[in-house]
Amino acid sequence: MSKKSVRHEKILAALDRNPALRVNELSDEFGVSSETIRRDLAVLDEAGKISRTYGGAVRNVVFEPGLAERLKLQVRERWEIAEAALSLLDGVDTLFIGGGSTVLHFARALRRLSRPLYVLTPSFSVAMELSSNPRMRIMSLPGLFDGSEGLVHGPDTLAAIGKYSAPVAVLGVSGIDERGASGSFIAGAQVYSAMVEQSRRSLILADALKFDKRALVDIATWTPNIHLVTDSHPGRALSEAIKAGNAQITVASESK
Known part of the structure; x- marks a missing residue:
């Protein structure tokens, strides 16, 4: 050493x-x-x-060991995705932010903002990451805490989300396929789906390793309010499905 x-x-x-x-x-x-x-x-x-x-x-305190391990993977690609997502937030003053490794990279990029921002999140790590910026007001959503994913979930979480609306939700997912975005953590996917419902636009942050994979629970289908932010172009079938749903794609390498 x-x-x-x-x-x-x-x-x-x-x-x-x-x-x-x-x-x-x-x-x-x-x-x-x-x-x-x-x-x-x-x-x-x-x-x-x-x-x-x-x-x-x-x-930094990391509550979730699984997330800590995932943070070591695809670091450059996820950081580029985070920066590309940040460039899509001009004028946005309120955000729902989910959890996961790619979204935590996004939170690290987001905390550099010098303007006021209100953030609602079920992720303890995201809340802690953003708390170092005094211009950001963070609402840590209530609910049952899952240590493996570092997220709260359950009826209280869903009820709290239902009381608010935001211009944009920023979410990570486990799989991206022709039907849409999906998650492997059932309770977390329900929280993310609620965020999609309560926001006017949802940024789905996913690297190419998630393409053509389907996880256990649907989070969002391809509709005009869904915007995939990724590190490379999907294959033909997936691209056509996204286009057919009038969803958008931003490829990080092309947004610089």
Whole structure:
């Protein structure tokens, strides 16, 4: 392990012990310059292990081990999808945001916004990610917590969603096929379907590995209010199904 990697691990351990440590304190503790610590924090922030704060950082808490493992996959593709989705939100002031690895990348991109934004989410990780931006007001939806997915669900969650409407919902899914988008977590898929119903437009974030796969529960069919944001063009049959439903597609590499 390199000296830098060792220092990164020690920084994470130090933040576990004391989340209020500042850059100058970390610099003194590890005997390196403040600029070196800032570069270290930038790397750890990009990797999703911390959240930067003014003058320091806080350690990110990951509740769901399955999500933590998925965050290591398709990182470049998912980050490009997140950036492309962010570019579609001009003028939007309220969002439903789901959970999952691609959506958590989106939350990390979203927290850079400098304008006010109201967010409703069933995901603890998304809520924590966005909470570092003081311009964002976060409503963490009520419900039963599922630790494997880091989401709340159940009657209370669905009832809360039904009380609100938003211009846009941003969701991740398990499968994309000719019928639409689907999810493997039954209770989570019900929450996402409710968000689709309560929003005027839904951005479905999915990398190409989800194409031509069908998960257990339908979330959305291809309709004009559905917008797929992905990293590459679907195959002919899937593209034609999306077009037939008057849904939209944004391919990240073409949106730059």
